[in-house]
Amino acid sequence: YTAKINVAIDGPAGAGKSTVARQVAAQLGYLYIDTGAMYRAVALAVMRRKLPLSDEEAVARLAEGLQIELRPGSEGQQVLLDGEDVSRAIRTPEVTKRVPQVAAIEAVRRVLVNLQQKMAAGKGVVMDGRDIGTHVIPNAEVKIFLTASVEERARRRYEELKRTNAHLTYEQLLHDIAERDRQDRERLTAPLVQAPDAVLLDSTGLTIAQVVERIVQICRRVLDEGESYG
Ligand code: CDP
Ligand code: CDP
Secondary structure, X not given: OOOOOOEEEEOOOOOOHHHHHHHHHHHHOOEEEEHHHHHHHHXXXXXXXXXXXXXXXXXXXXXXXXXXXXXXXXXXXXXXXXXXXXXXXXXXXXHHHHHHHHHOOHHHHHHHHHHHHHHHOOOOEXXXXXXXXXXXXXXXXXXXXXXXXXXXXXXXXXXXXXXXXXXXXXXHHHHHHHHHHHHHHHOOOOOOOOOOOOEEEXXXXXXXXXXXHHHHHHHHHHHHHXXXXX
C-alpha cells in the first residue's frame, strides 16, 4: 500500500490489547505503541519519589520532566525511564494498582497525550490504551474497542502470572481488574469508553490469532478503499 493508516485499540484490562496490537503492527509493518506502559512509567517515578498522589501539581511537574522512551525489544516493547530500562519494574502489582490514580490526573494526561500524538503524526502506528480512539488519535482510520468478559480477562491474567510464579489468586485478580476498570471508566478526564465510530470486538472465546486476523482484515479493507479512491 502506498498510504499508511493509524490503528487505535482501546478496551479494559486483560482484553488482549497489547498482545493483539503488537501482532497487528508486525503484520502491517507498522510501529506498535503501548500507551499503558507510559502511564505505568509515570506511576513508577511517582512511587520512587514517594510523592503523595493528592499533590497533583507535584505529580504533573514530575511527569513533565521525565524522559519516557519506547523501543522495540526482544521480549516485546522496552520502556526506558530517563534512560533506565524499567520494562519489568512497571509491571509489579504495586505499580499496576496505582496507575489509574496517576492516569486520572489531567495534567499527567496532557503530557503523555502530547507525546503520543507526536508519535502518531507520521501515520503507520498501532496504538493501544483507553482513550486512543476518543482523544489521542480521534481521526484514526481504524478504531477497535476490544473487550472480553471480566471472568475471562481475570483467567487470562491468572494463566499469564502462573508462568512467572506470582502469588496472586484468581479471585484477587478478578477483584483488581474490576476495580481498575471502574476507576478508568469513572474518571472525569478521558475515561474508558467506546468511541461511537469504533468497531466493538468481543474476544471472549476467541484465540489471539482470530482476533488479530479480524483486525488486520478491517485494516486491509480500509487500505484497499484508500487505494481506489485516493
Ligand atoms: O495491560 P493492562 O490492561 O493491564 O494495563 P495498561 O494498558 O498497561 O494500562 C495501565 C493503566 O494505565 C490503565 O488501567 C489506565 O489507568 C492507564 N491508561 C490510561 O489511562 N490511558 C491509556 N491510554 C493507557 C493506560
Ligand atoms: O493489553 P491488555 O491488558 O488488554 O491484554 P494483554 O496483556 O495483551 O493480554 C492478556 C492475556 O490474554 C495475554 O496473556 C494473552 O496471551 C491472553 N489472550 C489474549 O490476549 N487474547 C485472546 N483471544 C486469548 C488470550
